[in-house]
Amino acid sequence: MTLFKYAYNILLQMDTFAKDPVTSGNKNVIVTENKNDMISIIFNEFSKIVQDSQSLVTVGLSGGSMVGIMSDVISRLDQSLKDKLRLFCVDERLVSLDDEDSNTGAYLKVLGNEFKKQFVIVEEINDANKAAKEFEENLKALKPETTESLPQFDVLFLGMGPDGHTCSLFPNHELLNYNGSSWILPIENSPKPPPRRVTVSLPVCNAAKNVIFIVTGESKAEILKEIIADKSESYPAGLVKATKLKWILDKPAAKLLGIEAAKF
Numbered sequence: 001m002t003l004f005k006y007a008y009n010i011l012l013q014m015d016t017f018a019k020d021p022v023t024s025g026n027k028n029v030i031v032t033e034n035k036n037d038m039i040s041i042i043f044n045e046f047s048k049i050v051q052d053s054q055s056l057v058t059v060g061l062s063g064g065s066m067v068g069i070m071s072d073v074i075s076r077l078d079q080s081l082k083d084k085l086r087l088f089c090v091d092e093r094l095v096s097l098d099d100e101d102s103n104t105g106a107y108l109k110v111l112g113n114e115f116k117k118q119f120v121i122v123e124e125i126n127d128a129n130k131a132a133k134e135f136e137e138n139l140k141a142l143k144p145e146t147t148e149s150l151p152q153f154d155v156l157f158l159g160m161g162p163d164g165h166t167c168s169l170f171p172n173h174e175l176l177n178y179n180g181s182s183w184i185l186p187i188e189n190s191p192k193p194p195p196r197r198v199t200v201s202l203p204v205c206n207a208a209k210n211v212i213f214i215v216t217g218e219s220k221a222e223i224l225k226e227i228i229a230d231k232s233e234s235y236p237a238g239l240v241k242a243t244k245l246k247w248i249l250d251k252p253a254a255k256l257l258g259i260e261a262a263k264f
C-alpha cells in the first residue's frame with residue numbers, strides 16, 4: 001500500500017468514527033458496508049453505553065468469530081472507559097484458559113493479560129454443574145442491577161452460529177425451555193464441540209438492558225432472514241426478546257434482507 005493510500009485510509013477511519021451512520025428502514029437492523037464501518041458502528045453504540053453509565057459496566061461477550069471484532073472495539077476505547085468494563089463470556093467451553101477452544105482465553109490472547117482482572121473467569125473445567133455455580137457466584141459479585149432476581153447486564157454482544165444458536169443455547173435443546181432464576185446453566189451435550197460448556201440462560205439474555213447481535217458471513221443469511229424478516233422463533237437467536245435489541249450485520253449475512261448498507 002502506498003503511503004498516500006495508508007494516510008487516506010486513516011483519515012477515512014477517523015471520519016467514520018466521529019459520526020453516526022445514516023441507516024435505511026428499521027433502525028434496529030444495521031447493515032455495514034465493510035469491516036471498518038462495522039467496527040466504528042459497534043464502537044459508537046458501545047461508547048455511548050459506557051459513557052452513560054455512572055458505575056461499572058457489565059458486558060457479556062460471545063466467542064467464535066466475535067472475538068476479533070469485539071477485541072478491536074474494546075481496544076479502541078479511551079482508558080477511562082476501558083477501566084469501567086467488567087467483562088465475561090456469555091458462554092464458555094470448559095477447557096483450560098490456554099486451550100484454543102476457550103472463549104475467554106481467545107479474548108485475553110488478543111486484548112492482553114492486563115485485561116485478566118476485568119474478566120470473570122471460570123476455573124472449574126471438569127464438572128459443568130460446579131462451573132455454572134462458580135460462574136454465577138462470580139457474576140453476582142459484580143452486583144448488577146436485578147429484576148425478579150435476574151441480572152440486568154448493561155450490554156450483551158451476542159453472536160449467532162450458522163444453525164441459529166446463540167450463547168450455548170442450541171436449536172431444539174432442552175435448555176431453551178428453562179424459565180427459572182439461575183443465571184448460568186450447565187450443558188454437557190453441546191452439539192458443537194467441545195460438548196461440556198456453561199451458558200447464560202435465555203431469561204438472562206432477555207433481562208439485559210441492551211442486546212446487540214453481531215452477525216457476519218453468508219452461511220448465516222438464510223436463518224437471519226427467517227428471524228428478522230419472517231419473525232421466526234424456530235431458532236435460539238430468534239427467541240431473544242430484550243427490550244433494546246439491535247442487529248449489526250455485514251453485507252454477506254444480510255444479503256437476503258434487502259436492507260441497504262449504512263452510509264456515513
Ligand SMILES: O=C1O[C@H](COP(=O)(O)O)[C@@H](O)[C@H](O)[C@H]1O
Binds near residue numbers: 065103159167
Ligand atoms: O460455539 C460458539 O459459537 C457461537 C457462534 O460462533 P461463530 O464463530 O459462528 O460466530 C458463538 O457465538 C459462541 O459464543 C461460541 O461459544
